[in-house]
Amino acid sequence: MSIQKNSDRKLLDEKVLLMPWFVQQFIDFKRPDLSPSTLLEYIRDYESFFGWLRAEGLTQAASLAEITLLDLETLHMDSIVGYRLHLTTRAEGTNTRVTVSRKLSALSSLFHYLSQIAEDENFYPLLKRNIMAKVEIKRIHKPKDTAAKLKGKILEDEELLEFVGYIYDGYGRDVEANKQAYYSFQLNRERDACIASLILNSGLRVSEVVNLNVDDLDVNNKLLYVYRKGNNDETFKTPVYFREQAKDDLSLYLSLRQSRYKTPKKEKALFIALPNGSHEGKRMTKRAIQEMIIKYAKRFGKPYLTVHKLRHSFATDYYLQNDIYKTKEQLGHASTETTEVYAHLTDKTMSEAIERRLEN
Template identity: 40%
Template sequence: MRNQNKQESFKKLQALLNELPWYVEEYINHKLRKLSTASLFNYCHDYKIFFNWMIAEQLWNGSMKDIPLERLEQMTVLEVESFLNYLHYQLDNKELTVNRKLSALKSLFNYLQNIAETPDLKPYIHRNVMAKIEFNEIKESMETRANKMEGKILLGDEYEKFRLFVAHDYGEINKENKKVYNFYQLNKERDTAIISLILGSGLRLSELVGLDLDDIDFSKYCARVIRKGNKEQFVFFSRTAMADLQDYLSVRTIKYKVDKNNKSLFVSAPMGPKGTTRRLTARAVEKLVEKYAAAFGKPALSVHKLRHSFATRYHQEINDVPKLRRQLGHSSIQTTMIYTHIKNDDLKMAVDKMDMPIEQDE
């Protein structure tokens, strides 16, 4: 199933590349082993915005696919600054988004100047205007970002309260609504396992939905995931997450009528005329988190905020940034450092005590 998803993502990327100049495809192929297809798709989307802007501003009279290298080499600083202003003021992109799109362009132009070679070993372009363009200065400090995040994540006893809400309380408050209640009864073990796994590991959404049954190591409490850059890594998760996952797996085949060849860990209810059970999509997970978060009284809570909740708790209890960086799969330790700025004085249990005392009853 994972291979099928990768193939579908690759097809979408190829379809977008067919609209872009030949040198963009060459650059993407150069990056294909290093970055995920999702990241490269975003790059191509950014390039499409840039090239469409060039045509709209009459900087090129012709189709996007035919924009030559010579035109890129002749780009002026004023033209690029005009494009960045267009992103900021007309498309209403925030400074971070403008920086991301500028970074994509810088990477492409750097490839054309310093890596790609003509048959006679000359660079594709000699002049790189993007090297002269500086990123927007982001004035927001880590403390400010942390303070904004703090009100949107689970802190203290909210962590376990939210898990229990998904596992039990949501059904109790919706008993009178038969349609909602029956749908909840069908999916409660699966949904609890999803929430518990994110809260007990900090997995990304893409990593979670990409899991197969064979990726779970039940003896070591870890999961094999493919992280950004197509890197394989084993990520540990809590005993509570394991217990909730086993509860879900005990009903997965019966409740979802799963074919033995379907190795997807999280699946949706049978759909369509043939009653096909499919891998749960990222959007479906987002929607179920939104549903429970709104009912819980924290509508700002999202899948990514659950990941932040795990990271905050981990840091407060373990206080080991390098280990947290590895657990979250961050490429830069600076990204992980934000969790050192979130204040949460009422946390008292260590990460391996976050679990309910399930062993004590045995």
């Protein structure tokens, strides 16, 4: 089982106990089909909704666990409209349209289960009236729209190599006057460049990078074995190829992994961090990798670049040389609909390249 999945499952098991019994039953129904991280998002969305019900006096429950089916059955359409307004206008931070849509979809899934699938001892639905059936939830994620948002915010062409090169050398020159930043750079540059290179040459998700073990790597055959998102077979690791450019970066980092990071032999993680004051290295966290990429991206002149946009950068570049089905498999997408983003992006990339040639 992956490190992240194990952590999410533990947290899910803790949080679900604070939910009403019928939510616990719904989560158990969904466990075989959805990952722990997805189910955690469901729980957080229900925490938000049930908390709002209590704040608005729409339930007499003293805690989230005491919310009843009758509380849900007797909701008016005005209440759902009010919750939607709460999500989009609350003072402490509004939600994006995508987030609102996701939260309403989570509610829809729960209400559908309670009214159409779950039964009481007399074979009647647990929920007699489903208010969420009246709510139209518009599809937000359209590949063309996503591509438009990514335009100009990913690395293209020679920038993929330039960014890795900048981590090796350019960043050090930029922070040379800052002793602490320069020391950290000297310690971690081979590792950091290797991580960026690996994502830019394989399209791995950050969670997949975090979960990599040394044994998952076959440098000679340019092959990795990873736990892919959405695959609930916890014994199976998917083979994923990486491009030649990452081979030397991986070999260099591996030669330093144990000595530089004081990595104990029991530590299986591929990417290691050595926290200040620590006597031995341990697996890098997802947040550490995300913050590391943002740090280099800002100095590189691409402040909008994130670790996930490195994946988008690879995908766009890869799609230019392969078809949508190969790109889908390489990225581990569940359907080609998600991969269509890169079809729209590459159309724009190619048209801009033609314009540049005409200008020259």
